[in-house]
Amino acid sequence: MTVMSYLGAIGAAQREAMDADERVIIIGEDVEANVYGTTGGGKSRSDKGDFLQRYGKNRIRNTPISEEGIVGAAAGAAMTGLRPIVDLSYSSFLYMAMDQFVNQVAKNRYMFGGQASMPVVFRSAMFYGLNTGAHHSDRPYPMFMNVPGLKIIAPATPADAKGLLRSAVDSDDPVLSFEACLLWSTKEDVDENEFWVPLGVARTAREGTDVTVVAISSSVPEAVAAAEELAKEGVSVEVIDPRTLVPLDRNAILRSVAKTGRLVVAEPAHRTCGAAAEISALVAEEIFDSLKAPIIRVTAPDMQIPFSPSLEKQMYPTRATIAAAIRRVVDLPALQPVAAAV
Amino acid sequence: MAELARDTLREMQLRMLRIRAFDERASKMVKRGHIPGTVHTSIGQEAQVVGATMALGTGDYMSGNHRSHGHPIGKGSPLGPLMAELVGKATGVCKGKGGSLHLADFAVGSLGESGIVGSSIPIANGAALSSKVLNNGKVALAFFGDGAANQGVLYESMNMAGVWDLPMIFLCENNQYALSTPAHTVTSGNIFERAAGFGMPGIRVEAGQDVLAVYDAVSEAVARARAGDGPTLVEVMTYRYNEHSEGLKLGTDYRNADEREAWLKKDPIVLFRQYLASQGFSEEELDGLQATALAEVDAAVAFSDASPYPDLSVAFDDLYTDKESAA
Numbered sequence: 001m002t003v004m005s006y007l008g009a010i011g012a013a014q015r016e017a018m019d020a021d022e023r024v025i026i027i028g029e030d031v032e033a034n035v036y037g038t039t040g041g042g043k044s045r046s047d048k049g050d051f052l053q054r055y056g057k058n059r060i061r062n063t064p065i066s067e068e069g070i071v072g073a074a075a076g077a078a079m080t081g082l083r084p085i086v087d088l089s090y091s092s093f094l095y096m097a098m099d100q101f102v103n104q105v106a107k108n109r110y111m112f113g114g115q116a117s118m119p120v121v122f123r124s125a126m127f128y129g130l131n132t133g134a135h136h137s138d139r140p141y142p143m144f145m146n147v148p149g150l151k152i153i154a155p156a157t158p159a160d161a162k163g164l165l166r167s168a169v170d171s172d173d174p175v176l177s178f179e180a181c182l183l184w185s186t187k188e189d190v191d192e193n194e195f196w197v198p199l200g201v202a203r204t205a206r207e208g209t210d211v212t213v214v215a216i217s218s219s220v221p222e223a224v225a226a227a228e229e230l231a232k233e234g235v236s237v238e239v240i241d242p243r244t245l246v247p248l249d250r251n252a253i254l255r256s257v258a259k260t261g262r263l264v265v266a267e268p269a270h271r272t273c274g275a276a277a278e279i280s281a282l283v284a285e286e287i288f289d290s291l292k293a294p295i296i297r298v299t300a301p302d303m304q305i306p307f308s309p310s311l312e313k314q315m316y317p318t319r320a321t322i323a324a325a326i327r328r329v330v331d332l333p334a335l336q337p338v339a340a341a342v
Numbered sequence: 343m344a345e346l347a348r349d350t351l352r353e354m355q356l357r358m359l360r361i362r363a364f365d366e367r368a369s370k371m372v373k374r375g376h377i378p379g380t381v382h383t384s385i386g387q388e389a390q391v392v393g394a395t396m397a398l399g400t401g402d403y404m405s406g407n408h409r410s411h412g413h414p415i416g417k418g419s420p421l422g423p424l425m426a427e428l429v430g431k432a433t434g435v436c437k438g439k440g441g442s443l444h445l446a447d448f449a450v451g452s453l454g455e456s457g458i459v460g461s462s463i464p465i466a467n468g469a470a471l472s473s474k475v476l477n478n479g480k481v482a483l484a485f486f487g488d489g490a491a492n493q494g495v496l497y498e499s500m501n502m503a504g505v506w507d508l509p510m511i512f513l514c515e516n517n518q519y520a521l522s523t524p525a526h527t528v529t530s531g532n533i534f535e536r537a538a539g540f541g542m543p544g545i546r547v548e549a550g551q552d553v554l555a556v557y558d559a560v561s562e563a564v565a566r567a568r569a570g571d572g573p574t575l576v577e578v579m580t581y582r583y584n585e586h587s588e589g590l591k592l593g594t595d596y597r598n599a600d601e602r603e604a605w606l607k608k609d610p611i612v613l614f615r616q617y618l619a620s621q622g623f624s625e626e627e628l629d630g631l632q633a634t635a636l637a638e639v640d641a642a643v644a645f646s647d648a649s650p651y652p653d654l655s656v657a658f659d660d661l662y663t664d665k666e667s668a669a
Contacts, residue, residue, distance in 0.1 A: 025475060057504040058475055064505065069464050069498030076468020079453055080403060080478055100493075103458045103464060112454055113437035114660035149661055172663040200667065247667040 001189040009158040010123070010179065011038040011189050013165035016194050018055055018193045021083060024169060026051065027074065028063040028087030028123075035087060036125070067096035071122065073173070075105045078120035083169060091124035091178055092138040105174045117172040121165070126217070127181045128268055128305060129316060137305035137312075139217070139269040141178045145245055145278065151175040151199060152245040154181060160243055163197030166197050166337035171199060180218040180268070199244045202252035208238035211326050212256040214279050215239055216267040217306030218265055219298075219317045223266050226323040235330055250282060253312060257283050261292035262329040266317040271299040293329040345597065346554075348621075354396055354553050358388035358611050359635035361412045364421060365584075367427055367639050368442075372588040375642040377428050384412030386583035387627070389518060390547075393556025394483060394513050394578070397484070397564050403459040403469035403482040404425040405462035409515070409582070410445050410455035413485055414506035419447040421638050422605040431452045431649040440654045444523065458541060459520075460486060460493030463512070470508035470573075475603030481509040481567040483560075486604045489520030491533045497540075500575065511560060512537075514577040515551075519584045522596040527560035537575035550578040551608040601620075650669065 005011060017024045024038060032047035032052045034040040039051040039060060063070045067088065074084040085106045090093060095112055101122075108116040128137040144150055151173050155161040161179065161255065168175035205220055208225050214225035220241045240256050257263045265282050267277035276297040283295060298317040306312050324334055353375035364532035372381055384391055387409070395416030395547050399403065406413035414424060418434065427434030428442050437449050446454035453469060466484035473480040490496060491514055503510040518525050537544025545563070547553040556578055563574035583606070584591070615628055661668045 015533045023476075061506070064498070064501055066498035066502065068495045069467070069502050072461070072464025072495065073468035073471055073499070073502060076405070076453065076465035076470075077472045077483075078468070080472040081467065081478075084473045099458060099461055100464065103456070103461050108446075108454060108465075109662070110660050111436060111440040111444040112448070113435070115436070115446055115448040116454070151662070151667065172668065194649075212459060329449040 001194045002186050003163070004158045004184055004190040005187050006158045006161050006179070007037045007184045009162035010165060012190075012192070012327060013162040015051070016050065017085070017166060017169040018059065020194075022059070023081060023110055024085065025059045025061065025081045025082055026087060026294065027063050027070065029063055029065055029089055029182045030325040032060055032062045033085050033153065035105055036087065038087070049241060055075050068094050068100055071097035071100040072104055072200045073119050074122070075100060075108065075118060076175070078118050079116045085121045085123065088124040091126045091140050092120070092136055092139060096123055098127050101144070101150070102120055102147050106147045106159045110149060118174045119121045119172045120327055121175045121177060121328070122148060123167045123177045123179065124182050125179050126268070129182050129218070129312065131307060131308040131312060134304045139178070139300070141245060142269045143174070143273045145275060146177055146273070149174070150246060152178065153199065154178045154217045154245055155243060155245065156190050156217055156241050158186060160197055160203065162201070163195050163200070164243060166194065167199050175199070176219065178189055182218040186221070198246035201244070202249035203241045203243055204252075204256070205239040205241045206237065208236035208260065210236045210260055211262040211264060211329055212238045212253075213264045213298055213322060213326065214253055215241060215322070216245070216275055219268055219322070222317055222319045225319040225323050226326060229319065229323050229324050233332065235332070237324065237326060246281055252282065253279060258287050258290045261290055263291070263295045264298060264322065264325045265295065265331060266298040266325075268300055270302050270318040271297065272302050274299055293331070296325040296329055298325050344461055350396070351618060351621065353621070354392055354557070355555055355611070355614050355628070356631050356635060357392045357396065357416050358553065358630055360421065360638060361388045361391060361613060363420050363502040363635045364415060364425070364642070365411055365641040367643060369584065370453045371428070377442070378430055379441060380587045381411070381428060382409040382587050383582070384598055385581045386605065386609075387506070387515060387551040389410065389551050389614070390515055390556055390578040390580040391657065393553045394485070394560045396482060397450070397557050397560035398481065401451060402480050403466060403568065405466040405487065405489060406455040406485045407459065407462065407490065408455065408457050409487070410442055411623045412601045413455060414445050414447050415451065416454045417450045417452050417453060419450050421534045422643035423447075425642035426646040426649050430651060431646055432652040433645070433649040437660070438654070456585040459494050463490065463496050464499045465638050467503055467508060467510055470503060470510040471506065473509050474506065479641035481511065481564055482620065483511040483513050484500060485513050488514065488516040488518060488529065488533065492529060493539050500537070500573065502541045503566045504542050505575040507570065507572040509570070510573035511563045511567060512573065513560065514575065514576045515580060516577050517584075519586070519597065522592055522594060524596070534575055534577035541573045541577060542573050543568050545577070547576065550580040551605075551610040551613060553610060
């Protein structure tokens with residue numbers, strides 16, 4: 001084991017994947033200069049030289065700023081023998097390529113009766129919470145959950161970032177990876193050897209018996225912190241991190257809620273038609289009789305992300321807003337007025 | 343013009359006849375309700391399609407558009423599974439899941455037709471990237487119309503192909519109308535001249551109803567691509583005889599009768615038949631090609647008729663490579 005940051009773990013996974021299979025290439029804006037720190041060495045931006053020296057220009061390619069062309073070319077390359085990893089930097093830029101994602105990447109295998117395999121990974125960073133304004137702060141994974149044919153991962157820890165990315169690269173289906181910048185600098189012990197975290201398998205971040213909190217991306221550490229806080233008041237909280245949103249580990253969620261009888265879902269995306277809405281509906285449809293309290297979602301509100309730090313910080317789930325939701329489902333009195341985002 | 347073997351010349355005419363016969367039959371089948379939905383025929387554009395597809399090798403890649411039957415036929419795809427796909431049968435080339443708009447036959451390098459104008463251009467570009475990275479000598483060609491020539495993704499793709507020297511041919515099928523809209527009313531300048539902005543050769547084939555003229559132009563582009571000298575934009579001037587799609591009846595006469603008559607006089611199959619006759623092909627042999635194409639289409643329809651519709655249970659197959667991921 002070695003201490004890795006979230007970003008370093010992604011870099012390590014990309015290096016392992018490049019070493020393991022020469023069909024793996026990395027294309028994207030600024031990947032040659034390792035601007036985002038994932039096309040360098042194993043641990044940090046400056047570590048052990050960069051991928052360009054190691055793998056050459058044939059396999060590490062800077063692209064023009066042409067998201068539609070890049071995503072489409074990656075799809076065509078994946079259909080003809082390569083296994084591209086596409087670095088799209090900010091997740092807000094995915095919208096530029098919406099036609100390619102929806103009409104080509106997601107549909108080609110099905111439309112062509114299974115002739116196409118689409119082994120391609122699209123990585124992008126969700127820059128929310130960093131005062132970058134409305135054009136850089138998106139958390140767009142729920143709208144892609146509405147597109148059959150895509151697989152979606154949202155790792156919340158360095159180990160998952162490494163292991164899920166290896167599985168994503170090895171998948172013969174297209175995978176979108178949404179990486180929260182708020183998690184980039186988090187560190188933990190990660191196996192420096194190769195390992196794979198399977199797609200579609202949730203992780204129990206914390207075990208508990210009274211309330212289930214299903215948390216996504218940067219809401220996971222916030223949910224764990226809320227759980228620690230509530231433990232002091234005798235409330236036992238289980239935190240489930242789905243890790244993969246498509247395919248979703250329905251059984252893990254249902255098992256946990258069947259045990260606890262209470263559900264809070266926390267995610268940084270908008271409220272309407274979000275992952276939290278889907279997970280809430282799943283539980284209500286499947287195990288309504290197990291519920292001892294109404295389900296509560298803790299999400300971003302359905303509005304733009306404001307620039308000013310004083311305005312932005314109340315937009316996303318925090319340990320306080322998640323804790324307040326937990327208190328409601330176990331019928332504890334609120335400690336303070338609940339923020340608008342709940 | 344390169345000297346072509348008699349077999350190649352014969353094959354060119356046969357493939358054009360196949361496209362004509364296939365699409366004439368498909369048109370009738372749409373009108374009689376035997377093909378659900380609609381189709382977009384390549385009737386009138388056979389020289390442009392076959393000149394381009396026969397300039398490619400079997401292992402080379404192509405992507406196409408909504409005028410979708412000619413491309414795979416031109417690339418050598420068997421007619422039975424194509425016709426069965428149009429009807430929605432289980433034996434269709436895409437198992438009945440794609441239909442006319444989404445024909446694909448990977449066995450002949452057909453990476454798929456597309457119902458979204460311009461959308462499949464980067465797919466071929468990506469195939470060219472594969473060829474470049476894997477150094478396997480294959481080239482890729484994207485078919486798109488004059489309508490798609492005004493989509494931004496074309497220029498994103500041309501720029502990437504240019505800067506990476508991809509073995510790529512951008513093949514503009516300029517049939518001069520985007521549905522009812524004359525190309526010159528929505529297109530600034532000439533399409534082929536746009537290549538200059540990307541530092542690649544741009545060629546217009548004015549004689550786009552002459553299969554050999556198209557073949558020669560595309561063959562040059564293919565040779566350049568295979569030699570590692572990068573992409574080419576080829577614009578072929580052509581004309582569709584039928585309406586944009588079968589069954590479509592527009593209230594306006596957006597194409598005048600004189601124009602149509604002039605193009606009908608340059609019919610690619612008639613022109614090439616005359617050429618073949620001048621090269622010593624007998625009338626009997628040329629009639630035989632026509633009979634062969636018609637018989638192949640009859641057999642394709644019979645194959646489709648005898649095929650079952652897909653079972654409901656397969657509707658959820660092929661969404662992902664593993665069944666577990668489907669909801």
